Amino acid sequence: MASQNNSGQSGAVSDLVDHLSRLPGIGRKSAERLAFHLLRVHESEAIALADAIRRVRQDVRYCEHCFNLCETTACQICSDPNRDATRLCVVEQPRDLMSLEQSGVYKGLYHVLLGRIAPLDGIGPDQLTIDALVDRVRTGNFVEVIMATNPTVEGDGTSLYVSNLLGEFPVQVTRLARGITAGSILEYANREVIADALTGRQKL
Amino acid sequence: MASQNNSGQSGAVSDLVDHLSRLPGIGRKSAERLAFHLLRVHESEAIALADAIRRVRQDVRYCEHCFNLCETTACQICSDPNRDATRLCVVEQPRDLMSLEQSGVYKGLYHVLLGRIAPLDGIGPDQLTIDALVDRVRTGNFVEVIMATNPTVEGDGTSLYVSNLLGEFPVQVTRLARGITAGSILEYANREVIADALTGRQKL
Numbered sequence: 001m002a003s004q005n006n007s008g009q010s011g012a013v014s015d016l017v018d019h020l021s022r023l024p025g026i027g028r029k030s031a032e033r034l035a036f037h038l039l040r041v042h043e044s045e046a047i048a049l050a051d052a053i054r055r056v057r058q059d060v061r062y063c064e065h066c067f068n069l070c071e072t073t074a075c076q077i078c079s080d081p082n083r084d085a086t087r088l089c090v091v092e093q094p095r096d097l098m099s100l101e102q103s104g105v106y107k108g109l110y111h112v113l114l115g116r117i118a119p120l121d122g123i124g125p126d127q128l129t130i131d132a133l134v135d136r137v138r139t140g141n142f143v144e145v146i147m148a149t150n151p152t153v154e155g156d157g158t159s160l161y162v163s164n165l166l167g168e169f170p171v172q173v174t175r176l177a178r179g180i181t182a183g184s185i186l187e188y189a190n191r192e193v194i195a196d197a198l199t200g201r202q203k204l
Numbered sequence: 205m206a207s208q209n210n211s212g213q214s215g216a217v218s219d220l221v222d223h224l225s226r227l228p229g230i231g232r233k234s235a236e237r238l239a240f241h242l243l244r245v246h247e248s249e250a251i252a253l254a255d256a257i258r259r260v261r262q263d264v265r266y267c268e269h270c271f272n273l274c275e276t277t278a279c280q281i282c283s284d285p286n287r288d289a290t291r292l293c294v295v296e297q298p299r300d301l302m303s304l305e306q307s308g309v310y311k312g313l314y315h316v317l318l319g320r321i322a323p324l325d326g327i328g329p330d331q332l333t334i335d336a337l338v339d340r341v342r343t344g345n346f347v348e349v350i351m352a353t354n355p356t357v358e359g360d361g362t363s364l365y366v367s368n369l370l371g372e373f374p375v376q377v378t379r380l381a382r383g384i385t386a387g388s389i390l391e392y393a394n395r396e397v398i399a400d401a402l403t404g405r406q407k408l
Contacts, residue, residue, distance in 0.1 A: 010273045012263045016256040022249070024241050025234065035260065036299050037228050039273070043261050045226070050257040052220040053242055057250045059216045060243060069243070070214045095240050 013039070065136070067112040067129050069094045077101075077110060084108040089146040090133065090162060092116050092155065100148060108146075111136060116149060116158040130162060137169050147175040217243070269340070271316040271333050273298045281305075281314060288312040293350040294337065294366060296320050296359065304352060312350075315340060320353060320362040334366060341373050351379040 013035055021031035038046045062068070063075035070076065077083060087108030091097050097110050113128045137145060145166055149155035163173040178196035180189055189197075217239055225235035242250045266272070267279035274280065281287060291312030295301050301314050317332045341349060349370055353359035367377040382400035384393055393401075 010264050010275050010279070012256070012260045012275055013273055016260045019253040019256045023238055025237070030229065032299060032302070033229070034227055036297070038257055039260060039264060046257055046261045049223040050254040052216070052223045053250055053254040056216045056220045056239065056243060057247050060214050069217055071216055075214070093240070095236060098236070
């Protein structure tokens with residue numbers, strides 16, 4: 001690959017630009033800026049990034065209980081004896097779990113569906129970890145299952161589907177509160193948000 | 205590194221997020237999105253990106269004539285016998301050369317300064333490839349040197365410094381035209397742009 005393309009760029013550089021511009025939210029110009037940044041920084045920094053990408057693909061797998069990302073058979077949360085094993089929070093993706101953990105409010109366990117039911121994208125219940133979730137609820141000692149799917153049509157649909165399946169077990173199924181967001185301005189909240197906030201109003 | 209941090213993230217994932225968020229223009233949230241994208245795509249695609257980063261650092265060097273990036277001793281432009289060897293275009297960075305090449309108008313050679321004189325950043329003429337440029341002009345058959353540094357205070361200063369040095373040689377030193385940009389709207393052009401456009405007005 002000692003070739004150059006017709007923009008006077010070396011083959012290796014244009015190859016890197018190609019790969020970077022395939023990342024979500026990175027256009028051609030940003031990819032070029034990133035490539036030149038990686039050429040300018042200390043070599044160890046660029047190689048460290050390359051190694052981090054390699055390692056994440058080689059070492060990271062799904063937790064065999066909750067399908068969170070981890071590097072062992074069970075993730076840190078599932079192996080932590082201090083977590084409340086009577087509560088289970090169901091999320092779509094590992095990154096949703098991360099957001100919930102960062103709030104520091106929830107101390108129970110999780111279950112990652114690895115997606116949501118989306119018929120238009122050809123994703124049915126079978127492609128998610130719903131069977132494993134039902135098994136966990138059947139064999140576990142859960143008193144509450146909190147549905148924390150995204151507040152979208154597909155997320156709500158998935159929630160409804162799962163909660164119907166869990167109807168046969170003696171657990172309470174709840175969902176995240178809907179309402180106005182902290183720090184927002186009422187004037188700019190849309191109709192659905194205001195409706196949720198009024199319907200779910202709480203005692204002061 | 206089988207450890208996890210307190211946001212329930214695997215060590216390898218948070219490591220990758222750390223490295224990605226060091227890239228220019230990539231914040232923490234974007235880095236997380238990119239990391240999860242790299243976990244979701246086909247393994248070969250992620251590994252190809254890692255390899256492209258490695259390769260660009262291992263194989264790419266500066267052309268010994270013009271300091272463009274290349275993978276051999278001389279870049280494609282310097283080794284091309286069809287380029288006009290009487291014209292030399294001076295740019296700050298390899299990416300500027302790329303932009304000029306993409307326009308397809310210029311057929312001469314280049315010289316990359318690898319920066320601009322920036323006293324506030326502690327960058328003096330000695331840290332650039334100005335000596336090599338003067339040598340090239342002394343020994344070459346150039347009739348014109350086109351200064352194509354950025355139209356900024358530092359770029360203009362660098363241009364002026366270089367053109368003074370080249371004063372002793374029988375070459376014409378020119379600079380890129382300044383004026384209104386194609387496709388722009390006069391109403392939104394600032395004072396300096398309008399002044400440049402008036403001063404450099406051309407026969408219709």
